[in-house]
Amino acid sequence: MSHLQNLLLDTLLGTKHVDSAALIKLQERSLCVTSPGFSVMPSDVRTLVQGFAKNPLLTRREGLYFQEKDYKCVRADDYSLYAKNENTGVIVVKTHLYLLVTTYTAGMYPSVCVEATEKLGDYLRKKGN
Secondary structure, eight states, X not given: OOHHHHHIIIIIXXXXXOOEXXXXXXXXXXXXXXXXXXXXXXXXXHHHHHHHHSOHHHHHHHOEEETTEEEEEEEESSSEEEEEETTEEEEEEEOSSXXXXXXXXXXXXXXXXXXXXXXXXXXXXXXXX
């Protein structure tokens, strides 16, 4: 198992408030590593990358279509996208090299998912990733 996959499993899934996680390479627009059972389609990768490429206000207004669900965007800025659909949500944090993507489901605390994702994003940025 790679160092990056260990980071995802230990720091994110270990909280019990992150259902799944993935790292997407920004330059290649490709999947780098995911948590077991989490499949991110190329169309989802494009959607997430475009969410940062266009004006954050537009992304916030339009929302996100991710994994065949429409998500209402509740935060969109240069480094973070938060979106929800009923009791589930997706958190995306941009670093220099990656998009860090996490999801949460019903029964999990979205705030814990956000905090864990943002902290790992900060860690990766400080490491130059």
